[in-house]
Amino acid sequence: MAFELPALPYDVSALAGAGMCQETLELHHGKHHQAYxxxxxxxxEKNADLQGKSLEEIVAFANGKADLAPVFNNAGQHWxxxxxxxxxxxxxxxLPGKLEAKITTDFGSVQxxxxxxxxxxxxxxxxxxxxxxxxxDGKLKVTKTPNxxxxxxxGEGKVLLGLDVxxxxxxxxxRNRRPDYVTNYLDKLANYEFAEAELG
Numbered sequence: 001m002a003f004e005l006p007a008l009p010y011d012v013s014a015l016a017g018a019g020m021c022q023e024t025l026e027l028h029h030g031k032h033h034q035a036y037x038x039x040x041x042x043x044x045e046k047n048a049d050l051q052g053k054s055l056e057e058i059v060a061f062a063n064g065k066a067d068l069a070p071v072f073n074n075a076g077q078h079w080x081x082x083x084x085x086x087x088x089x090x091x092x093x094x095l096p097g098k099l100e101a102k103i104t105t106d107f108g109s110v111q112x113x114x115x116x117x118x119x120x121x122x123x124x125x126x127x128x129x130x131x132x133x134x135x136x137d138g139k140l141k142v143t144k145t146p147n148x149x150x151x152x153x154x155g156e157g158k159v160l161l162g163l164d165v166x167x168x169x170x171x172x173x174x175r176n177r178r179p180d181y182v183t184n185y186l187d188k189l190a191n192y193e194f195a196e197a198e199l200g
């Protein structure tokens with residue numbers, strides 16, 4: 001069965017008031033994400049080793065194999081973006097109690113978490129992602145990955161939040177001001193309720 005572009009969990013104009021305009025969503029979701037899905041389906045169609053595998057299995061299978069780098073990149077970006085759309089909310093930015101308590105315990109304060117996340121997102125050279133993960137030791141940590149990689153591929157933990165820092169994700173709204181995009185995400189767009197639900 002072919003992979004499909006998931007519908008957005010909100011209207012394409014729903015995030016405009018929180019700093020992500022309709023055109024950004026139309027291009028990012030409808031064009032960029034769709035291109036990853038289309039390319040991935042093309043690779044699967046031509047490679048019997050990929051057929052019948054879940055998206056997560058394809059990411060794991062292609063990880064670290066030079067000849068499968070295009071497969072890994074497109075599968076990884078499809079997985080990353082499925083999570084990314086769930087990470088955004090027109091009512092984002094408010095931390096629910098359980099997650100706030102966990103963040104305060106593991107980072108020292110909510111501001112310390114935001115500072116760490118912003119540092120990861122702004123120091124990821126070129127294209128990539130910043131993540132909040134629940135590590136194997138049971139503690140929250142912030143990490144970053146280049147291009148289409150993720151904690152799913154690196155084994156760094158269970159993803160709670162992931163922020164796309166490829167330029168196409170913020171250039172229409174913030175031009176080259178990535179730090180402003182990250183701050184806006186943390187304060188206005190981040191779906192912390194989704195993150196708390198993933199925390200378990």
